[in-house]
Amino acid sequence: MVVQQGIERLFRSLAGYYGPLHWWPADSPWEVVLGAILTQNTAWRNVEQAIAALKATISLTPEALLQLPLGQLEALIRPAGFFRQKAERLQLFARYLVERHGGSLATLLDGTLEAVRAELLTLKGVGPETADSILLYAGGRPSFVIDAYTRRLLGRLGLLTGGESYAEIRHLFMSRLPADADLFNEYHALIVEHCKQFCRKRPLCDTCPLRVDCPRYL
Numbered sequence: 001m002v003v004q005q006g007i008e009r010l011f012r013s014l015a016g017y018y019g020p021l022h023w024w025p026a027d028s029p030w031e032v033v034l035g036a037i038l039t040q041n042t043a044w045r046n047v048e049q050a051i052a053a054l055k056a057t058i059s060l061t062p063e064a065l066l067q068l069p070l071g072q073l074e075a076l077i078r079p080a081g082f083f084r085q086k087a088e089r090l091q092l093f094a095r096y097l098v099e100r101h102g103g104s105l106a107t108l109l110d111g112t113l114e115a116v117r118a119e120l121l122t123l124k125g126v127g128p129e130t131a132d133s134i135l136l137y138a139g140g141r142p143s144f145v146i147d148a149y150t151r152r153l154l155g156r157l158g159l160l161t162g163g164e165s166y167a168e169i170r171h172l173f174m175s176r177l178p179a180d181a182d183l184f185n186e187y188h189a190l191i192v193e194h195c196k197q198f199c200r201k202r203p204l205c206d207t208c209p210l211r212v213d214c215p216r217y218l
């Protein structure tokens with residue numbers, strides 16, 4: 001598959017098979033930020049437990065998060081793992097938001113895409129995947145999220161040679177697709193769904209709907 005065609009064709013194939021997923025990872029933009037930090041190095045089901053514990057204790061606002069004693073925050077988010085590090089990162093993010101942007105995520109996320117992204121990347125614990133998740137899911141900005149599922153699927157389909165940087169893979173998508181947050185949201189959701197259903201660590205190639213295009217199967 002030529003890469004240009006491959007990126008577009010992959011979306012059509014996945015969308016045709018799964019239909020619209022409309023995946024949205026949270027009830028509010030601030031919850032997206034919490035989820036994007038909590039999900040680092042852990043499965044989403046653990047994040048859901050941590051967020052449920054937070055919701056049962058405080059209103060989900062940056063101000064309320066800052067008022068929580070650090071030890072209590074650590075205990076609440078313990079299910080998500082690395083809880084000390086993540087509690088510190090959550091409070092640092094909340095403090096930055098309150099002090100620099102009056103607690104308004106909308107204000108932080110208002111600016112040119114790359115300028116906002118660069119600002120997010122200055123925050124401790126916010127790497128490219130976290131920044132892009134916040135931009136896409138909290139801000140509705142067209143910034144493609146690259147995760148381990150994306151690398152796995154594109155690698156197996158022959159669209160990556162291996163060793164590409166995060167920035168190179170992000171560019172692969174963003175240079176070939178219209179800058180459309182809904183499209184990026186849907187595409188990422190489809191990749192995640194496909195990797196959960198078929199392209200697992202041990203792939204189920206015999207029944208995979210992409211097998212006719214997949215060099216690993218052929």
Ligand code: SF4
Binds near residue numbers: 157200203205209211
């Ligand atoms: S054929 Fe196998 S390796 Fe290829 S995309 Fe499907 S599950 Fe993944």
